[in-house]
Amino acid sequence: MRILWIVNLVLPQLSEELKIRNSASGTWLFEWSKKLSESNNTFAVACVYGDEFRTIETKGIKFYLLPGTGKNMLFYTKKYEKYWKQIVDEFKPDIINIHGTEYSHGLSCMRANPQEHYLVSMQGILTKIKDVDFGGLTKRDILFNRTFKENIKFNGLIENHIIHVKNHKYELEMIKRADAIAYVNDFDYGFTKSVNAKAEFFNVDYDMQAIFKESNKWNVDTCKRHIIFTNPGGTPLKGLHQLLKAIAIIKEEYPDLLVVVPGMGCDGKLVVKNGYSKYISKLINKLDISSNVSFLSYQTPSEMCSNMLNANVVVIPSAIEGTSLILREAMYLGCPCVVSLRGGMANYISNGVNAFGYEYNDYQKLADIIKNVFSMGCSELTNLSKRAIERTKYYDTSKSFDSLIFAYQSMINKNMNEDHIDNCEQAISE
Numbered sequence: 001m002r003i004l005w006i007v008n009l010v011l012p013q014l015s016e017e018l019k020i021r022n023s024a025s026g027t028w029l030f031e032w033s034k035k036l037s038e039s040n041n042t043f044a045v046a047c048v049y050g051d052e053f054r055t056i057e058t059k060g061i062k063f064y065l066l067p068g069t070g071k072n073m074l075f076y077t078k079k080y081e082k083y084w085k086q087i088v089d090e091f092k093p094d095i096i097n098i099h100g101t102e103y104s105h106g107l108s109c110m111r112a113n114p115q116e117h118y119l120v121s122m123q124g125i126l127t128k129i130k131d132v133d134f135g136g137l138t139k140r141d142i143l144f145n146r147t148f149k150e151n152i153k154f155n156g157l158i159e160n161h162i163i164h165v166k167n168h169k170y171e172l173e174m175i176k177r178a179d180a181i182a183y184v185n186d187f188d189y190g191f192t193k194s195v196n197a198k199a200e201f202f203n204v205d206y207d208m209q210a211i212f213k214e215s216n217k218w219n220v221d222t223c224k225r226h227i228i229f230t231n232p233g234g235t236p237l238k239g240l241h242q243l244l245k246a247i248a249i250i251k252e253e254y255p256d257l258l259v260v261v262p263g264m265g266c267d268g269k270l271v272v273k274n275g276y277s278k279y280i281s282k283l284i285n286k287l288d289i290s291s292n293v294s295f296l297s298y299q300t301p302s303e304m305c306s307n308m309l310n311a312n313v314v315v316i317p318s319a320i321e322g323t324s325l326i327l328r329e330a331m332y333l334g335c336p337c338v339v340s341l342r343g344g345m346a347n348y349i350s351n352g353v354n355a356f357g358y359e360y361n362d363y364q365k366l367a368d369i370i371k372n373v374f375s376m377g378c379s380e381l382t383n384l385s386k387r388a389i390e391r392t393k394y395y396d397t398s399k400s401f402d403s404l405i406f407a408y409q410s411m412i413n414k415n416m417n418e419d420h421i422d423n424c425e426q427a428i429s430e
Contacts, residue, residue: 184323259292
């Protein structure tokens with residue numbers, strides 16, 4: 001098979017070649033790309049990076065680099081169409097796998113090469129994300145916390161929301177144009193089915209990085225009580241502000257509690273970069289919880305794993321998650337987890353059995369649940385941990401890759417059969 005990926009990030013093989021830091025997102029693609037490069041298939045990856053169009057071959061993968069940055073992926077541009085035609089003419093893929101519908105550069109390939117066969121792998125669903133961009137923040141919260149830079153460059157929360165509203169139309173077009181959809185959970189499946197019922201649908205689970213597979217499991221005897229680890233919270237839809245409101249309540253009973261937030265700070269301190277982090281800074285002062293929050297910089301997979309194992313509980317307070325990889329990693333490790341019942345997360349836990357769920361806006365309930373976890377004895381926490389691990393026992397990462405290959409092969413077989421039928425019909429008519 002000849003497989004072409006279109007991705008929103010720079011994969012590790014290319015990062016190493018370019019001597020840049022690995023992406024913190026899309027990590028399930030790392031193992032898949034490695035396995036595909038080591039298989040008997042011919043494999044290429046296209047992404048947006050750099051100042052000029054070029055190709056780089058490394059680690060068994062041919063990379064096509066389209067010129068531009070993240071901004072060029074956000075705004076549809078026809079200039080990419082000539083590159084996509086060149087790439088397709090040269091590589092001649094059997095299947096083009098577009099990973100994610102949040103950006104528009106994949107759509108320009110579809111428009112430039114409508115004759116090709118496309119598998120769209122769902123990640124975040126922009127059409128749903130746009131409705132919760134502000135995470136419950138008021139207009140006053142947003143306007144009064146805009147930074148000077150956001151006012152000058154017009155790149156704040158409001159502008160990002162406008163882009164999402166516009167770009168979700170591109171997302172819908174991509175899904176409608178797709179021959180097949182790769183989904184992870186009922187949330188993905190239900191949405192994409194409503195948009196393109198004629199597509200083929202394949203359940204392809206996310207892969208997990210090796211550090212989590214090889215790690216020791218969470219242990220009640222080695223975790224640190226009253227430590228909360230959460231997901232990176234750089235935007236309102238990740239719900240950090242809701243968690244902080246809950247912390248102010250919990251602090252009355254557990255004054256030593258500490259929330260550890262990755263990706264927003266340095267050496268425990270919040271780095272104010274945008275309007276949302278400015279709002280978070282003010283909220284922390286207002287709630288008088290500065291001693292109860294620690295902000296970390298970018299965390300490597302190894303550091304993320306260590307933080308999870310160190311925590312008493314992992315909290316994912318997002319307003320929406322397609323499939324939270326952090327939740328899955330935490331449950332795989334056996335960490336006690338608390339999540340908002342939004343998006344794909346509601347599909348993944350059994351509330352009160354292997355994790356705890358709550359409605360996103362109800363931070364009082366979130367506080368009650370966390371206090372309940374804090375008060376659990378060793379045997380209760382151990383049993384909760386075991387049930388979380390049990391929920392992920394089916395999660396064999398080799399099966400996720402096999403599911404991906406099955407999707408490719410099924411599409412190719414279908415295309416061959418359709419071509420054969422077309423040839424037969426043409427011969428009969430002649």
